Amino acid sequence: MTTRAPVPAPARPRDARATREAILLAATRLISVHGYNSTSLDDVLRESGVGKGNFYYHFKSKEELGYAMLDGIVTAFLERALEPCFSDPATPPLAQIRCFLDRALQAQRDRNCVGGCVMGNLAAELADVHEGFRARLAMVFDSWRQRLSAVLTEASRRGDVTQACRPESVASFVVASLEGAILLSKVTKDIGVMEQCVTELKGYLALYEVAP
Secondary structure (H helix, E strand, O other), X not given: OOOOOOOOOOOOOOOHHHHXXXXXXXXXXXXXXXXXXXXXXXXXXXXXXXXXXXXXXXXXXXXXXXXXXXXXXXXXXXXXXXXXXXXXXXXXXXXXXXXXXHHHHHHHHHOOOOOOOHHHHHHHHHOOOOHHHHHHHHHHHHHHHHHHHHHHHHHHHHOOEOOOOOHHHHHHHHHHHHHHHHHHHHHHOOHHHHHHHHHHHHHHHHOOEOOO
16 A cells, blocks of 8 residues: 655635735835835845736736835834824823934934935935825825924923924924934944934924923
């Protein structure tokens, strides 16, 4: 009596959601390193292990994939950077902003100044050549600025800052300063650049703070 070799179980196919997530994860990883234009669709398929048929089931084009990837980056930014600091109304507004500055600094420490800000990288690469991405990225940075502005407005309402504090202007300055510091930290590979920026921003906010 001959015995048959056991037949290996077929690989369990990914469900639709897992396939879409695999594509987005691969695209985010590749584009974060190589940029949008230098990352081909074939690169994404090879990295994700997904065939073209499955890709086009989820995304009509590389552009649509890029938009979905940007949405995911923004969601992660809100969940990991903004919400942990700004979700507790019992925390004083300026303390919320300092918390956010510390988290931004720690994120660059954790990455050893590699990669920078994905949103900033995409803006530098695409804002002048792709109107769709430019408009979406402008909305992202504007929503970030508005969130900080709202916190500063609440600080003003509570009497935590002087009347000289103009929430929208201060928020714009903070966003621009952080983006610049992240870029310089990436170029120099020196976390000291980011540390100095955060220290200076905290000192800048303290100029408006009303002593308790």
